[in-house]
Amino acid sequence: VNELLQILALALAAMVPITLASLGEVLAERAGIVNIGLEGIMLTSAFLALWTAEVCTTVPLLAAWAPWCGLLGGVIAGAVLGLMHGIIAIRLQGDQIISGIGLNLFGLGFVAFGIVAVWKTAGFHQVPPAGKVPPFTTPWGTLSPLVPVTIVLTGVLWYVLHRTVLGLRWQAVGENPYAADVAGIAVDRLRYLATVTGAALAGLAGAYLSIDWLSTITKELPAGRGFIALANVVFSGLNPWLALLGGFLFGFFDTLALWVDAHPMLKPRLPFAVHNFIKMLPYVATLLVVTIAMGQARFPRSIGQPYRRQ
Amino acid sequence: MTSVCRLLKPFLEGITAAALGLGLGVVLLGLSGFDPLAAYVALYQGAFGDRYGLTSTLAEATPLILTGLTFAIGMRCGLFNIGAQGQVLLGAIAAVAASLLPLPPALHLFAALVFGMLAGALWSLPAAMLKVMRGVHEVISTIMLNWIAWYLSLYCVATALVDPGRAEKTLAVAAGARLLPFLPGTDLTPALLLSVAFAVLSYWVLWYTALGYEIRAVGHNPEAARYGGMQPMRTLFCAFGLGGLAAGLAGVTQVIGRPPTYALYGDLSNVANLGFDGIAVALVGYNHPLGAILAAVLMGALAAGARTMQIYAGVPLEMIRLVQGVIILTLAVPELLRLFTRLRPRQWLPGLRQGRAGE
Numbered sequence: 012v013n014e015l016l017q018i019l020a021l022a023l024a025a026m027v028p029i030t031l032a033s034l035g036e037v038l039a040e041r042a043g044i045v046n047i048g049l050e051g052i053m054l055t056s057a058f059l060a061l062w063t064a065e066v067c068t069t070v071p072l073l074a075a076w077a078p079w080c081g082l083l084g085g086v087i088a089g090a091v092l093g094l095m096h097g098i099i100a101i102r103l104q105g106d107q108i109i110s111g112i113g114l115n116l117f118g119l120g121f122v123a124f125g126i127v128a129v130w131k132t133a134g135f136h137q138v139p140p141a142g143k144v145p146p147f148t149t150p151w152g153t154l155s156p157l158v159p160v161t162i163v164l165t166g167v168l169w170y171v172l173h174r175t176v177l178g179l180r181w182q183a184v185g186e187n188p189y190a191a192d193v194a195g196i197a198v199d200r201l202r203y204l205a206t207v208t209g210a211a212l213a214g215l216a217g218a219y220l221s222i223d224w225l226s227t228i229t230k231e232l233p234a235g236r237g238f239i240a241l242a243n244v245v246f247s248g249l250n251p252w253l254a255l256l257g258g259f260l261f262g263f264f265d266t267l268a269l270w271v272d273a274h275p276m277l278k279p280r281l282p283f284a285v286h287n288f289i290k291m292l293p294y295v296a297t298l299l300v301v302t303i304a305m306g307q308a309r310f311p312r313s314i315g316q317p318y319r320r321q
Numbered sequence: 322m323t324s325v326c327r328l329l330k331p332f333l334e335g336i337t338a339a340a341l342g343l344g345l346g347v348v349l350l351g352l353s354g355f356d357p358l359a360a361y362v363a364l365y366q367g368a369f370g371d372r373y374g375l376t377s378t379l380a381e382a383t384p385l386i387l388t389g390l391t392f393a394i395g396m397r398c399g400l401f402n403i404g405a406q407g408q409v410l411l412g413a414i415a416a417v418a419a420s421l422l423p424l425p426p427a428l429h430l431f432a433a434l435v436f437g438m439l440a441g442a443l444w445s446l447p448a449a450m451l452k453v454m455r456g457v458h459e460v461i462s463t464i465m466l467n468w469i470a471w472y473l474s475l476y477c478v479a480t481a482l483v484d485p486g487r488a489e490k491t492l493a494v495a496a497g498a499r500l501l502p503f504l505p506g507t508d509l510t511p512a513l514l515l516s517v518a519f520a521v522l523s524y525w526v527l528w529y530t531a532l533g534y535e536i537r538a539v540g541h542n543p544e545a546a547r548y549g550g551m552q553p554m555r556t557l558f559c560a561f562g563l564g565g566l567a568a569g570l571a572g573v574t575q576v577i578g579r580p581p582t583y584a585l586y587g588d589l590s591n592v593a594n595l596g597f598d599g600i601a602v603a604l605v606g607y608n609h610p611l612g613a614i615l616a617a618v619l620m621g622a623l624a625a626g627a628r629t630m631q632i633y634a635g636v637p638l639e640m641i642r643l644v645q646g647v648i649i650l651t652l653a654v655p656e657l658l659r660l661f662t663r664l665r666p667r668q669w670l671p672g673l674r675q676g677r678a679g680e
Contacts, residue, residue: 047460051646095650103654108401108460110653117646119597121349123639128353133637173553230639240463245461287476293466298451301462305455 013167020152021045021266022259024224027161028053028233029257029265032240034161034168035089035212037249041172042205043185044100045107048114049213050237052092055216057232058122060085062129064142064222078144080223081213089214090207097206101199104317115237124229135229144223155223157215162255164212169251174236181205185311188318198318213237233292236265242297246304260300264293329605329637334657338605339619342647346640360634367629368622374629376502376509382621384397384409384592386516387571388599389606389613390523391564393461396608397527398560399535399540404448404463404570406596407470408441412572413585413592414477415440420494420577421482434515439667441569442562444470449561450642453554467596471589478587493583500578512578517614519567524610526563531636536560573593594642598624604652604672620645 031061032049037044046052059061064081067073073080076226090112174180181201181291188198220236223227239261247253268289338565343361350357368378388405403550410418419436421428448466451457482491493499500510527533537557575592576585585591602620606612627641651657 065556099650099653105653105655107653109604110404110650111400113646113651114647115646116597116649120639120641120643120646124349124637124643127637127639128355137529159542178358228516235468238461242461242465245458280527284476284479285477288470291469294465294472298447298462298465298469301457301465302451302455305451305457 018263018270020154021270022263023158024155025156025262025265025269026255026259027224027262028236029240029243029261030155030161030165030255031219031255032213032237033247033258034164034251034257035209035216036240036244036249037209037247038168038172038181038212039205039209039309040244040314041249042181042202043184043188043311043313043316043318044097044202044206044209045111046093046096046114046119046206046210047108047111047211047238048092048096048118048210048240049111049240050233051111051115051118052089052210052213052231053220053237053268054118054122054231054254055092056085056088056214057221058217058228059088060214061136061138061142062125063222063230065139068139068141074141077142078222080143081142082218084311085214085218086256087214087218090211092214093207094203097105100206100317101202104319107315109269111270111313119127119230126228126230126286135227138222138226141311142222143226144219144279146295155219157219157223160290165251165255172251177201182311185313188313192318192320198320201301202318205239213240216240216298239265239293239297245301248304248309257300260287261293261297263295268292291292330393330658331609331612333604334652335468335616335619335656338648338651339644341651342644345647347643349643350640355634355636359529360630360636360640363633363636364623366420366633368626370503370629372509374508376627377625378618378622379513380509380579380621381624382509382617383513383516383574384571384595385598385602385617385620385624386520387567387574388595389617390520390599390610392597392600392603393572393608393610393613394523394560394567396603397540398454398536398557400557400560401458401460402445402463402561403460403596404445404466404499405564405599406594407463407467407559408444408565408568409572409575409592409595410474410589411442411444412437412569413483413576414474415585416498416567416573417482417491417585417607418477420498421492426495426497429495430500430577434500434573437573438566438569440628441567441572442565444559444564445565445568446558449558452561455559458666462653470633473587474589478585478589482585483587484584489587490582491585491587496575498577499580499583502580505509506662508580508592510578512574515570515578516574518613519570520565520610521671523563523567525612527604532551532556532559539551540603547676550572568596568599571599586608597642598645601649604649 060081063084064077067077067080097111100107146155184198184201192198241273243257246257271289347357367374391405416433416437419432448459448462452459452460484490484492500512502510535551539553539556602616606616623641627638630636631638
């Protein structure tokens with residue numbers, strides 16, 4: 012039972028980044044903007060969050076708040092990249108998929124370059140203890156504060172999307188921007204808001220990866236989690252609660268790989284090369300889940316299309 | 322727009338994007354305390370400075386032409402096929418494995434080529450099937466397949482194919498399958514001819530065959546293509562498969578055509594990232610097979626120069642990927658050049674605008 016609880020706690024930890032990024036993408040896609048640059052945004056924010064946190068530890072006034080400054084740094088980094096994507100997709104009516112691919116490549120280069128430029132080490136850098144988000148204690152073990160935050164954000168997003176004027180307008184903009192425009196809704200402004208907020212959530216997910224969960228930064232820190240989040244969005248059919256459930260499922264597979272790899276009993280019995288198959292698990296699971304979930308999913312009608320007023 | 326202008330436009334846009342990318346590179350290099358001038362001089366030296374630089378540029382371009390084709394052919398059919406990375410890996414693995422089969426030595430080269438290309442095509446099929454049968458977006462499925470191929474290849478490299486003497490690499494391909502360099506001491510081999518030939522062949526297929534016509538028709542408008550009596554599903558399969566063949570061949574060239582090792586490294590570093598660089602190649606080359614050749618030389622120059630830059634100016638190699646990212650972001654904007662011509666009269670010369678308003 013103890014081990015089960017342990018896996019559950021690990022799965023909750025692994026759920027956070029995938030769910031947060033998925034929530035952001037649900038929001039953006041509801042408004043009609045696809046952002047496949049989640050991976051690059053998470054990676055860039057992870058790096059900038061760690062850097063912010065580390066710089067803050069050296070500032071006397073901010074030292075105690077360093078991890079929170081780090082999270083904020085990650086959110087801002089995500090928002091800025093989201094704004095870039097928004098300008099390309101909305102103002103310049105560019106191709107959203109290509110822009111997303113560009114964001115991903117940009118992140119790969121920016122972070123690999125940044126790690127060397129800032130810390131003069133190639134490959135990775137550990138988070139100093141003062142910059143780490145402090146976990147809180149529960150009767151069953153410690154948990155990151157971002158776990159409840161993620162669950163609350165899920166509820167908030169659901170409420171905003173389904174029970175507020177803003178949310179309904181967002182959906183109108185995603186379904187039929189022409190009709191929405193005629194009804195007096197500021198299409199572009201709402202799309203910007205959704206894209207930037209969504210990317211900011213992905214930024215929070217990235218910050219969580221580096222200064223909380225994994226406590227390190229590497230060249231490929233999200234390791235495909237941005238794309239797993241995209242798959243999770245498909246699975247959720249743009250429903251925040253299902254995104255949370257999917258995030259937990261994907262987190263579980265993610266954890267299983269980490270858990271087996273670190274298990275004191277299993278590890279010595281498995282030949283080293285077999286670990287590659289365990290690491291494959293989350294990706295195989297993602298493919299399977301998407302295959303099954305697809306077909307039921309329904310997306311906004313104007314998703315991915317630029318809106319040009321006539 | 323005259324036809325000369327139309328022909329020049331891709332070049333101008335490509336150059337604008339590259340200039341923006343390299344320009345942002347200067348800013349970041351300066352901000353992080355490197356000497357941008359020294360870095361770019363080293364970059365140029367490494368790419369075009371001497372005979373060695375020039376041959377490594379072309380050697381780096383060899384697989385990029387092919388992975389560029391994978392994405393370009395997909396785009397012509399309306400697909401965002403970013404699965405080249407996984408297909409390259411399996412192509413390389415299959416080529417190494419095939420060249421070790423007990424065959425007459427004359428057949429080794431042939432076997433490596435055929436098995437490598439087939440492995441690439443085979444790995445593109447799941448994405449095609451998921452797209453056609455379940456409507457799974459190819460970006461998601463190909464990325465997942467890339468990661469699965471990555472760990473599968475790591476497994477193969479560490480077990481069946483490992484060089485017993487040197488655990489950090491696989492067995493080298495059989496002597497009969499190796500392509501020898503044009504000039505001793507450089508790493509440019511006839512593999513370049515193979516990928517150029519494949520690019521020309523793709524051009525011919527896309528514009529001079531019925532299949533190519535169907536691929537482009539489906540890319541423009543699948544519904545209209547269906548109405549015109551085509552089968553978009555079958556065409557999608559062909560586009561994925563053709564791209565897979567190209568990516569598989571890219572993997573093959575990395576093992577049969579790259580002296581001195583003629584093998585895969587244990588960490589797969591000599592085939593990593595080829596797929597993603599191919600996306601940049603395709604976009605800069607305007608998703609045209611012949612454009613991909615030119616764009617691959619540009620990206621190959623960046624890759625070859627980046628190594629020199631790392632050694633002589635201490636700038637991390639990955640800076641180049643950042644430049645590529647900016648290039649792609651820039652190229653995502655339609656009518657890039659018009660932005661410049663449009664901004665000028667409206668914002669800086671308001672008089673012009675007033676003049677036109679009276680029309």
